[in-house]
Amino acid sequence: xxxxxxxxxxxxxxxxxxxxxxxxxxxxxxxxxxxxxxxxxxxxxxxxxxxxxxxxxxxxxxxxxxxxxxxxxxxxxxxxxxxxxxxxxxxxxxxxxxxxxxxxxxxxxxxxxxxxxxxxxxxxxxxxxxxxxxxxxxxxxxxxxxxxxxxxxxxxxxxxxxxxxxxxxxxxxxxxxxxxxxxxxxxxxxxxxxxxxxxxxxxxxxxxxxxxxxxxxxxxxxxxxxxxxxxxxxxxxxxxxxxxxx
Amino acid sequence: xxxxxxxxxxxxxxxxxxxxxxxxxxxxxxxxxxxxxxxxxxxxxxxxxxxxxxxxxxxxxxxxxxxxxxxxxxxxxxxxxxxxxxxxxxxxxxxxxxxxxxxxxxxxxxxxxxxxxxxxxxxxxxxxxxxxxxxxxxxxxxxxxxxxxxxxxxxxxxxxxxxxxxxxxxxxxxxxxxxxxxxxxxxxxxxxxxxxxxxxxxxxxxxxxxxxxxxxxxxxxxxxxxxxxxxxxxxxxxxxxxxxxx
Numbered sequence: 001x002x003x004x005x006x007x008x009x010x011x012x013x014x015x016x017x018x019x020x021x022x023x024x025x026x027x028x029x030x031x032x033x034x035x036x037x038x039x040x041x042x043x044x045x046x047x048x049x050x051x052x053x054x055x056x057x058x059x060x061x062x063x064x065x066x067x068x069x070x071x072x073x074x075x076x077x078x079x080x081x082x083x084x085x086x087x088x089x090x091x092x093x094x095x096x097x098x099x100x101x102x103x104x105x106x107x108x109x110x111x112x113x114x115x116x117x118x119x120x121x122x123x124x125x126x127x128x129x130x131x132x133x134x135x136x137x138x139x140x141x142x143x144x145x146x147x148x149x150x151x152x153x154x155x156x157x158x159x160x161x162x163x164x165x166x167x168x169x170x171x172x173x174x175x176x177x178x179x180x181x182x183x184x185x186x187x188x189x190x191x192x193x194x195x196x197x198x199x200x201x202x203x204x205x206x207x208x209x210x211x212x213x214x215x216x217x218x219x220x221x222x223x224x225x226x227x228x229x230x231x232x233x234x235x236x237x238x239x240x241x242x243x244x245x246x
Numbered sequence: 247x248x249x250x251x252x253x254x255x256x257x258x259x260x261x262x263x264x265x266x267x268x269x270x271x272x273x274x275x276x277x278x279x280x281x282x283x284x285x286x287x288x289x290x291x292x293x294x295x296x297x298x299x300x301x302x303x304x305x306x307x308x309x310x311x312x313x314x315x316x317x318x319x320x321x322x323x324x325x326x327x328x329x330x331x332x333x334x335x336x337x338x339x340x341x342x343x344x345x346x347x348x349x350x351x352x353x354x355x356x357x358x359x360x361x362x363x364x365x366x367x368x369x370x371x372x373x374x375x376x377x378x379x380x381x382x383x384x385x386x387x388x389x390x391x392x393x394x395x396x397x398x399x400x401x402x403x404x405x406x407x408x409x410x411x412x413x414x415x416x417x418x419x420x421x422x423x424x425x426x427x428x429x430x431x432x433x434x435x436x437x438x439x440x441x442x443x444x445x446x447x448x449x450x451x452x453x454x455x456x457x458x459x460x461x462x463x464x465x466x467x468x469x470x471x472x473x474x475x476x477x478x479x480x481x482x483x484x485x486x487x488x489x490x491x492x
Contacts, residue, residue, distance in 0.1 A: 071466045091337070095473050100465070139467040179484065219346070219483040220317045221385040227341050227476075234480030237465040238425065 002030055003039040003047075003137045005144060010042040010050075010063040018059040026052070026059050039067060045142040071141050073100035074188040074240050078161065079229050080150075080195040082109035083116070083124075088226040090131055097135035097145050099233035104132070104147040107156060107195075110203035121149055153195075153206045158213070162190040167228050168202055168215040175215070179235050182214040188240065194232050199225050248276055249285040249293075249383045251390060256288040256296075256309040264305040272298070272305050285313060291388040317386050319346035320434040320486050324407065325475050326396075326441040328355035329362070329370075334472040336377055343381035343391050345479035350378070350393040353402060353441075356449035367395055399441075399452045404459070408436040413474050414448060414461040421461070425481050428460040434486065440478050445471050 004022045018026060018040075026032045032052045040050045040063065047067040053060040079101050083089050093104055108115075116124060128147050136144045150156060158164045163186055170176030186192060195210065202210070218231045250268045264272060264286075272278045278298045286296045286309065293313040300306040325347050329335050339350055354361075362370060374393050382390045396402060404410045409432055416422030432438060441456065448456070464477045 069466075095470075095476070098467055098469050098473050099477065100467060139469065141467060219480075219487050220315075221344055221346060221387060223344050223385065224341075227344050230341070230473075230476050231345065231480040231483070234465075234477040235484040237477070238481040238484055241465050 001037070001039050002026075003041065003140055005041045005133065005136070007043055009044050010040065010046070010048050012048075012063060012065050014063045015053065016061055016063065018061055023057075023059045027055060032059070037064070039140075041142050047142055069140070069142070071100075071139075072143055073102070073233075073236060075186060075236060076102040076191040077233060077236060078103040078105060078191070078193040079233075080105050080107050080156070080193060081225070081229060082107055082112045082196075082198040083114040084199060084225055085113055088224075089114075090127070092226040092229055093128055093145075093147065094131050094135045096229050096233055097132045097141070098139040099230060100141075100237055101145050101229070101233055102143065102191075103145055104128070105150045106148070107150050108152040109198040110152070110206055111200035112198050113200070125149070153209050158193060160191060161193045162186065163192045164210075164213040165192065165194045165232070166210045166213045166215045167194060167196045167218060167232070168207060168210070169217065170215045171207070174207075174211045176217040177214055179216050179218060179232065180239070182216045183236075183239070194229065196225060196228050247283070247285050248272075249287065249386055251287045251379065251383070253289055255290050256286065256292070256294050258294075258309060258311050260309045261299065262307055262309065264307055269303075269305045273301060278305070283310070285386075287388050293388055315386070315388070317346075318388055319348070319479075319482060321432060321482060322348040322437040323479060323482060324349040324351060324437070324439040325479075326351050326353050326402075326439060327471070327475060328353055328358045328442075328444040329360040330445060330471055331359055334470075335360075336373070338472040338475055339374060339391075339393065340377050340381045342475050342479055343378045343387070344385040345476060346387075346483055347391050347475070347479055348389065348437075349391055350374070351396045352394070353396050354398040355444040356398070356452055357446035358444045359446070371395070399455050404439060406437060407439040408432065409438045410456075410459040411438065411440045411478070412456045412459045412461045413440060413442045413464060413478070414453060414456070415463065416461045417453070420453075420457045422463040423460055425462050425464060425478065426485070428462045429482075429485070440475065442471060442474050 034052050036052045038050055039047050041047050047069055048063040049065055049067055050061050050063050053062050132145045165182050218228055280298050282298045284296055285293050287293050293315055294309040295311055295313055296307050296309050299308050329352055378391045411428050464474055
């Protein structure tokens with residue numbers, strides 16, 4: 001069922017308006033008529049079954065009743081990833097949103113190929129925000145991932161996370177663990193972060209700066225920069241969302 | 247290290263030639279010189295450390311010694327997927343090759359949006375074969391996935407697989423299982439297949455034809471057609487390749 005996100009809290013039978021781009025989509029793409037139904041995720045991340053009351057400049061809608069669903073990963077996963085060449089970053093964040101990522105933080109990697117000034121970053125963030133919003137609607141999420149630019153590794157603070165997993169094949173000082181063993185003890189409700197390198201990988205300075213964190217293997221094959229986050233999120237979903245017996 | 251695939255069996259100290267596109271790549275992209283080393287996967291799927299002996303029209307090479315590695319999934323996974331719009335299919339097979347897929351079989355789905363005549367299929371297969379070969383080299387595989395067109399679901403024979411997993415949310419007759427429970431009892435060395443629908447999903451006729459197989463959920467979010475195979479392969483890698491303790 002079609003889904004939209006709004007910035008207000010709803011309750012059963014409440015009347016509300018949908019405006020601007022979403023109103024345009026409802027009128028001209030979905031061609032909604034009065035009594036057509038759809039889902040709205042409100043400010044409190046509650047999903048409501050709603051119906052169209054009247055279609056005018058805006059769409060007058062009525063919240064019917066809350067929908068019982070839990071589409072969010074039980075662990076909040078932040079993906080640290082530098083910008084990638086071409087459309088790779090666009091589709092990584094689209095897929096990673098489908099796979100349940102909670103946040104994307106774009107850091108300045110020593111070997112980043114793509115570097116943008118503030119004006120370009122602002123425009124890029126607008127496009128990224130549109131991509132993750134649409135992917136959140138399509139994949140039926142209750143949360144639109146947050147996305148922003150952050151500084152280089154040496155200036156990042158990872159204290160907010162119960163674990164930082166560093167996608168790096170490891171070295172003598174910091175042998176890579178399997179993702180399972182690196183995740184052991186992580187509980188539902190935890191916040192964790194994965195940090196991924198650019199196409200050219202992490203610099204020696206970065207691997208030194210990250211060496212106190214768990215370096216992890218994502219299987220025995222070499223994954224491209226844009227593929228690794230999808231593996232990590234799928235593995236988290238597989239191990240925390242789908243019970244071994246049902 | 248750079249990797250190439252050749253159609254002959256190698257043994258230590260054997261001299262051999264690399265020709266055509268790979269020779270071009272070695273000369274003009276890698277700019278290899280005598281004594282430069284690289285990996286070659288031979289016809290028996292053994293990886294050898296090799297060195298350049300002489301660069302001429304072709305490249306004269308020497309196999310030094312076999313390399314101990316096991317980059318292949320311990321389960322042979324066939325991905326049944328219809329063609330998808332735009333570049334979605336191209337990048338799905340590229341990513342699924344990185345993630346260890348053994349075979350791609352492109353079936354005619356009732357709701358397939360993309361339909362090609364035999365001439366177009368032949369050209370498309372050439373492109374797909376190039377994509378999976380390059381992804382196999384880049385991800386350091388020992389197997390280049392096989393890819394081909396096959397008929398519609400009603401004419402497919404799944405007897406070769408120890409299990410067929412049907413990516414479908416399920417219905418009263420065939421409630422979807424978690425991928426874990428659908429995989430229970432699958433052992434190393436098994437051949438399994440996943441069948442995925444087109445953008446518009448399976449038709450009722452197809453779900454009926456597939457109803458005797460395990461329908462599986464890939465987490466609680468709705469994944470796009472091109473994302474679902476990547477989740478499935480990541481989950482297989484996570485559960486069969488990375489031990490819980492190491």
